[in-house]
Amino acid sequence: MTSARYTFGGDEHLFVECSEEMSLEAFFKSLSMATGVRESKINGVTEICPANASFQVKFNPDIIKPDDILREVQKIEGAAEKAEPVLRTRIVEIPVFYNDPWTHETLMRFRERHQEPEGTDLDYAAKINGYSDVEGFIAAHHGSPWFVSMVGFVAGLPFMYQMVERQRQIEVPKYLRPRTDTPRLTVGHGGCFGAIYSVRGAGGYQMFGITPMPIFDASQTTSYLREFMVFFRPGDIVKFKPIDREEYEKTVDEVDNGRFSPKSRDVSFDLREFQKDIDGYNKTLEGLLHGH
């Protein structure tokens, strides 16, 4: 990989772009550098925000000069490149009700902002990604795991990168003009990234379904969000599980009654092993999720 590009965002932010294009290698380098900056506890650094293939360091220029923070972070780049691309993380199963009535109602409401108003977002995504029907497209969407490569935009929203070869990756443009409304917990896709909308609001991603599982709760009353209001962390691995309306309603009820907890297992992810045999590696990960 070429070396990172460094640039300042005003007098308080250092922006580091590990790669212009998205790849798991760029994500690993970015996360590894961001972790390196955190661990080196540079005086004057106030926040570190990792993103897909880049990251940002917020600093207080009254404490550390911009040139000095630049030098400190550049020093970390070399070490990050030599770091083992291994991540201790977790794999989480997220139930998804594809082609649900709520996102369907919303996408119909904003049809005039869409590339192909005569069909649905799923019809369009299936077609431009070369699937003969929506079922085949949905099967591809939940057929492989996804990497949470960034958390942000709004509170706790995960950007997810599909763990397949580039030629198999789902790619869709965003809406021609962003919607002013998206149901909370919509599972969407834009560019090469999947997302789950943590809260209701504006959005430009194509909408495929909805999960019954809250991922942000400021009131912290959801049983598995009591310790912290945000569920996702960069590096989490997600496996979608298709569910029907009945199971969706049942899960919503379980969440409301504090009886739901997401299926999750701690795993170690090795990028080199993954690249040797992507499908085989993904199968092993799924096996761990299901306890065998």
Add this chain to the structure above:
Amino acid sequence: MAIKVIHHGVATSVQDMGRPGYFHLGIPMGGAMDRYAMRAANLLVGNDEGAAGLEAVFMGPKLEFTEDALVAVTGGDMPAKVDGEVVPGWTSFRIKAGQVLSFDFLKAGARIYIAVVGGIDVPVALGSRSTYPIGALGGYKGRALAPGDELPVGSGSFAMEGRSVAESLRRKLSSPAELRVLPGLYWDRLTDAAKENFFADTWKVAPEADRMGYRFKGGRKVEFVDRKQSFGAGSDPSNIVDSCYPYGSIQIPSGTEPIILHRDAVSGGGYFMVGTVISADMDLIAQMQPHTPTRFVEVNMEQALAARKDRAALLDRLRSSFN
């Protein structure tokens, strides 16, 4: 002690100096958009500078006080009235139990800051009392104020009654407003002509201007350097692989209308940015109304740091004027 909200104005919310530390999860720092005015209001009533007060935009709220209080209003020029009698701005005044604080029309600026001795005593959420409405977090029940709300207020002394901030210590917008910008981030995506035009043109604040971002219209459309879009970015030349957005950074979706991200900014996304408004000028944006003519002024890092020092010195003079 409590404040009863009779009318909420347009969008009045509880704000303090914000909640840094959670931007990596998409939760912005928030807090008063005009930090200088919020600090001044707190100092005028003898509060800690970081105490929570109210931020109101375009139209003031109507508030009834259940007990005697010391109050100060700073920021934009919107005359405050106690039971209908105008009281001076940037000056602490006493309000008695049962009296109503209301406001005249806005004359200049866009946002006012109301400090009450003891501070607005809503619960602290992730280190701050600031309202983050999208996440229903902080402030009063995670939202802007509504009629019927009762805001709890802490207690404090009335020793600062009648204190005032000197005219020379009140920061005002020039006309046209000037915002100093450090070019960077994805600046090199622009053609040389576009770079020149960006700083040469006079822009106007668009109606979509709020705590998340300020949009501008009226300048020439931005032309991009020809290039092949990189994988994962999206097809429009203004797209990038989704990355972090610095506070104050200026994105130009589709190359048409620049947007400056402010205190409640989204933490990241897929639009390129041309540079960043320097930290010293972020407060000024809070006082810009729609249609305000605006120039972006190019500065380098050295000038940005000098401006930051000037602002810190102004704040020090403000503090020492209360000693």
